[in-house]
Amino acid sequence: MEETRLRLAAAALNQTPMDWEGNLQHIRTAIAEAKQNNTHILLLPELCITGYGCEDLFLSPWVAEEAFGKLLEVKEWCDGITVAVGLPIFLNKQVYNTACVIKNREIVGFTAKQFLANDGVHYEPRWFTPWPANEVQEFEMQGQKYKIGDIIYEEQGVKYAFEICEDAWRPNRPAERHMPKGVQLILNPSASHFALSKTDVRHRLVVDASKKYRCAYVYANLLGNESGKMIYDGEVLIAQNGKLIRRNDLLCFKDVDLEIAEVCFSDKPAITEVIEYLPPIDENKELIAALSLALFDYMRKSRSRGFVLSLSGGADSSLCAVAVAEMVRRGVESIGLEAFVEKALLFSGEDKARFRQLPQEEARKAIVGKLLTCAYQGTINSSDDTYTSAKELADSIGATFYNWTIDEEVQGYTSKVEQALGRPLTWQQDDVTLQNIQARVRAPAIWMLANIKYALLMATSNRSEASVGYATMDGDTAGSISPIAGIDKSFIRQFLVWAQLELGYIGLQYVNNLQPSAELRPQEQVQTDEKDLMPYEVLNMIERLAFYDRCSPEQVYDILLERQVGAPEQLKAWITKFYSLWSRNQWKRERYAPAFHLDDYNVDPRSWLRFPILSGGFKEELQRVQGK
Numbered sequence: 001m002e003e004t005r006l007r008l009a010a011a012a013l014n015q016t017p018m019d020w021e022g023n024l025q026h027i028r029t030a031i032a033e034a035k036q037n038n039t040h041i042l043l044l045p046e047l048c049i050t051g052y053g054c055e056d057l058f059l060s061p062w063v064a065e066e067a068f069g070k071l072l073e074v075k076e077w078c079d080g081i082t083v084a085v086g087l088p089i090f091l092n093k094q095v096y097n098t099a100c101v102i103k104n105r106e107i108v109g110f111t112a113k114q115f116l117a118n119d120g121v122h123y124e125p126r127w128f129t130p131w132p133a134n135e136v137q138e139f140e141m142q143g144q145k146y147k148i149g150d151i152i153y154e155e156q157g158v159k160y161a162f163e164i165c166e167d168a169w170r171p172n173r174p175a176e177r178h179m180p181k182g183v184q185l186i187l188n189p190s191a192s193h194f195a196l197s198k199t200d201v202r203h204r205l206v207v208d209a210s211k212k213y214r215c216a217y218v219y220a221n222l223l224g225n226e227s228g229k230m231i232y233d234g235e236v237l238i239a240q241n242g243k244l245i246r247r248n249d250l251l252c253f254k255d256v257d258l259e260i261a262e263v264c265f266s267d268k269p270a271i272t273e274v275i276e277y278l279p280p281i282d283e284n285k286e287l288i289a290a291l292s293l294a295l296f297d298y299m300r301k302s303r304s305r306g307f308v309l310s311l312s313g314g315a316d317s318s319l320c321a322v323a324v325a326e327m328v329r330r331g332v333e334s335i336g337l338e339a340f341v342e343k344a345l346l347f348s349g350e351d352k353a354r355f356r357q358l359p360q361e362e363a364r365k366a367i368v369g370k371l372l373t374c375a376y377q378g379t380i381n382s383s384d385d386t387y388t389s390a391k392e393l394a395d396s397i398g399a400t401f402y403n404w405t406i407d408e409e410v411q412g413y414t415s416k417v418e419q420a421l422g423r424p425l426t427w428q429q430d431d432v433t434l435q436n437i438q439a440r441v442r443a444p445a446i447w448m449l450a451n452i453k454y455a456l457l458m459a460t461s462n463r464s465e466a467s468v469g470y471a472t473m474d475g476d477t478a479g480s481i482s483p484i485a486g487i488d489k490s491f492i493r494q495f496l497v498w499a500q501l502e503l504g505y506i507g508l509q510y511v512n513n514l515q516p517s518a519e520l521r522p523q524e525q526v527q528t529d530e531k532d533l534m535p536y537e538v539l540n541m542i543e544r545l546a547f548y549d550r551c552s553p554e555q556v557y558d559i560l561l562e563r564q565v566g567a568p569e570q571l572k573a574w575i576t577k578f579y580s581l582w583s584r585n586q587w588k589r590e591r592y593a594p595a596f597h598l599d600d601y602n603v604d605p606r607s608w609l610r611f612p613i614l615s616g617g618f619k620e621e622l623q624r625v626q627g628k
């Protein structure tokens, strides 16, 4: 039996759109590490020269030209190795999303993506043209001729070809056609966004393909918060004939994360009978890993000097605070304290010397103290419970904490308007107005802190609130990032219990005993979110059915009735409230600060879900629900 052994490597890279210098540096580091390890073939992620998230810049011909120039630089680093590197190619007024194969400093060819990602957060057909199956063409660039298309390559007699990210997610994927042609190795450069539990799907896609197509399958994803909203987990997978050979730790804080495996190719491969799949995914662990890396990358890539947070002691702001503490804990664990503080780009030599002298936990707290500034901004409607919760949490993680009240400012605005109108504002007549002024008055001072510190102001809205507009525009929505706007409230509440018990955030014990409340009405009215809206579990069910499963209002009603979520009249009321508030508040969703995509869907019109700002508001559909 003929046997060939190849050392195959794949590297996850933390790239940034149009950061030519940084992106090339990471590519160069990966190539150097692969060469040191005598690698035959190194796979790098999709579009890693430009970055995947260049958006409409991909339509500018000069961007592809610039990328081609960078490719020629990369080529020179590839002596004695084959490297697959991604970039856009502009040909006949079309842009192609390609993987270029460089072998020993020669460009062998460009494989162009055949299936463009166009669902959820992906909008590739806006920029790229899909390449037709089986077609190979020649093109000329800077006086040289190159091959582009559906190419089969060869390394020491082993035939290999590509599936570029989405290519692998379609039924008639390229591997179907490649296997009969004797291809034994598939390379998949990807930019596959993070979503809870998605790694399981990806793992199946790769390992199942390696069995079905009797091949070795190498997969390299991007890593980190690349361009603001989408997070990449940096997954690297190497599998063969149904068996996983390598899988790295996901969501690390490195710039380059490389895995290598020696793979044996033979005429008669031994195919795994029963594939071993991943154990169930712990979504709490995944969430905090993704959120903390997303915050770190956002902070350093935006050159901001930490975070400012209006900390109410409620669930949403507490999660934001814990996320920053975890950013420091996980970051230090992933790359070490020295590298972490260096990479954060904001600490002085004096700071660094101080951190070095402290025991690890103290050092982490001292870093949090510099990176996170919180303020409790109470009113007469605030409770001692929320103050204690905010203060204890801030102290336990080492955050800088301020406390002041805003009643004077609320009173100032209220009396001005009362004078102008010539009447007092009352809770009977002006309920929402009197609530909103409190939320709004919290914005200017907290913005001041953010300005003073050159820090990012965290807006704390979650996805459930965003769906129904349960937030005050320019009040608690004020901020420069909305880190948790992609996560629903029920998930947040169970996460905080888990974080207290499993991650040891004892400061969360107070919030975990509180009912979510805006604390905007007088205390005797005992305001809770769920009294104002509906149970969060129900709200989430309606939201998912309506916008993820794409059911009509009537279908939502029928399903909830069958699931015995509530009595018919109660369900009708909840559904009517949800759709009415949903429609009325699209404008608010358009105005949220940039939010991370974390769950398998979100309600952000600039990433996952588009909806008209002005609409009929489901009037007829809701009448039909009422008539049931």
Ligand SMILES: Nc1ncnc2c1ncn2[C@@H]1O[C@H](COP(=O)(O)OP(=O)(O)OC[C@H]2O[C@@H]([n+]3cccc(C(=O)O)c3)[C@H](O)[C@@H]2O)[C@@H](O)[C@H]1O
Pocket (backbone or CB within 6 Å): 432, 435, 436, 439, 469, 470, 471, 472, 473, 474, 475, 476, 517, 518, 519, 520, 529, 532, 584, 587, 613
């Ligand atoms: N289609 C449209 N396009 C553009 N603007 C539109 C609009 N429809 C209304 N508007 C504007 O929107 C304004 C109303 O919006 P806004 O002022 O934000 O307030 P609004 O949505 O009326 O009320 C805020 C709600 O959020 C709740 N809340 C507030 C703050 C914190 C929390 C908490 O959970 O802690 C909860 C509060 O209890 C209340 O139910 C209108 O005065 C109008 O100017």
Ligand SMILES: Nc1ncnc2c1ncn2[C@@H]1O[C@H](COP(=O)(O)OP(=O)(O)OP(=O)(O)O)[C@@H](O)[C@H]1O
Pocket (backbone or CB within 6 Å): 309, 310, 311, 312, 313, 314, 315, 316, 317, 318, 375, 376, 377, 378, 379, 382, 386, 442, 460, 476, 515, 516, 517, 518, 519, 529
């Ligand atoms: N007393 C307060 N001090 C500081 N910030 C506050 C205060 N009350 C509200 N906020 C700000 O307004 C945001 C919105 O309040 P909201 O009630 O939706 O969230 P939460 O208080 O964090 O959580 P929960 O809804 O579980 O009480 C808070 O996250 C916080 O940023």
Ligand SMILES: NC(=O)CC[C@H](N)C(=O)O
Pocket (backbone or CB within 6 Å): 046, 116, 117, 122, 164, 165, 166, 167, 169, 190, 191, 192, 193
């Ligand atoms: N870049 C891509 O083609 C991504 C699409 C693919 N379906 C994924 O989410 O992983």
